[in-house]
Amino acid sequence: MxxxxxxxxxxxxxxxxxxxxxxxxxxxxxxxxxxxxxxxxxxxxxxxxxxxxxxxxxxxxxxxxxxxxxxxxxxxxxxxxxxxxxxxxxxxxxxxxxNSEPGLCDATLFQQKATAGTRAFEQGAAAEASALLGDALSLWRGPALADVPAGRILEIEMLAMDEARTRAQELRLEADLQLGRHGEILGELMILAAHHPLNENICVLLMTALHRSGHTWRALEAYQQQRATLARELGVAPSSRLQRLRQEILGAGRSEERRAA
Missing domain, CATH: 1.10.10.10 (Winged helix-like DNA-binding domain superfamily/Winged helix DNA-binding domain)
Known part of the structure; x- marks a missing residue:
């Protein structure tokens, strides 16, 4: 089966x-x-x-x-x-x-590959993590159980699977950033940020990729959008991590301006 x-x-x-x-x-x-x-x-x-x-x-x-x-x-x-x-x-x-044989369910295979990819990432093996997490994500053909009417239990299961997918995407993209692939993943990051406007970690990855690609003003614009969304939806300010990244990008921008002058 x-x-x-x-x-x-x-x-x-x-x-x-x-x-x-x-x-x-x-x-x-x-x-x-x-x-x-x-x-x-x-x-x-x-x-x-x-x-x-x-x-x-x-x-x-x-x-x-x-x-x-x-x-x-x-x-x-x-x-x-x-x-x-x-x-x-x-x-x-x-x-x-x-009754089915173990290993013949795509959700099980995804979990196994995502777990292995997460372990590799935590051990500092960015290339291996990117490959494993990429393999895991390639198993997805759309939203989980896309053509099934869902009741309360399936809705919870589908939410958990979607969160696991998003986390695997985040880790793979972070691994790719460590490998210097900021230009290659920029489009994917922009789409992911649009789908998850409250996710600060995705915003951090997007700002980093934009800044490294030479789009400093767009990185700062992404910060402003995140700050406005957090204030409107949750009534909170961006995390200290996000604020520090903004300051680092601003500082780098000023340094570049001074060198140009």
């Missing part, structure tokens, strides 16, 4: 998709796939599908969705497979579990 979560949902057996078209069964498969290899209690599945308004028929309806998934699994299983649909989508006491 191959599971792809980092983008539209894609779950395949023997290269055949078992993703249902209807929203609720797709939502059910998404949560089971996200936690593949682990049991998912029926109350958790019900909360995801219906939130606080669980109907009286929820138990029967959930069993119907499971039956639909097993029919899709049966269609996808090779004729000579020793497994049955109930071996793939297992019924446990008060729970269900999607």
């Amino acid at each position: 191959e599971i792809e979560i980092l983008g539209p949902l894609n779950v395949r057996i023997a290269d055949r998709s078992i993703v249902p078209r209807a929203g609720k069964p797709r939502q059910l498969l998404a949560l089971l796939a996200l936690r593949s290899g682990h049991i998912v209690p029926i109350p958790t599945l019900m909360e995801e599908l219906w939130g606080e308004h669980i109907p009286r028929s929820a138990q029967t309806t959930l069993q119907t969705y499971v039956l639909q998934l097993r029919r899709l699994i049966k269609t996808a299983l090779p004729a000579d497979s020793p497994c049955t649909p109930k071996d793939v989508l297992i019924t446990r006491f008060g729970s269900y579990q999607l």
Whole structure:
């Protein structure tokens, strides 16, 4: 079984998709796939599908969705497979579990590569960190579970995955800055800063890349925009780190002006 979560949902057996078209069964498969290899209690599945308004028929309806998934699994299983649909989508006491081999989920691979990249970064191996984190980020095909209706539980999971993706991007970009690739990553940083206007670390990276690329005034403009956004949205001033960077860029600019004179 191959599971792809980092983008539209894609779950395949023997290269055949078992993703249902209807929203609720797709939502059910998404949560089971996200936690593949682990049991998912029926109350958790019900909360995801219906939130606080669980109907009286929820138990029967959930069993119907499971039956639909097993029919899709049966269609996808090779004729000579020793497994049955109930071996793939297992019924446990008060729970269900999607049985899959470890390492065949893109979210798991992302986490493994991102962890290795983070470790390399912390050890000062910028080139290795950039490569590992770049490999991890290449697994993303769009927003996580982009085509799945999300309830409360999936929304939390998707938020956590998005934050992990952003953190991996930050670290990879910081590693690239250490390698002197400020010109190469400038466009990516500008897009990332636009998507995360309250993230001061991204602003620091953007200001640094702009300044090193010879765009001092744009670096200072990025600071002013960040300061205005923080004041408007949170009522706070920029961090001391951001303020120190501004002063360093201003000082460097004055030094350049004196040398030019």
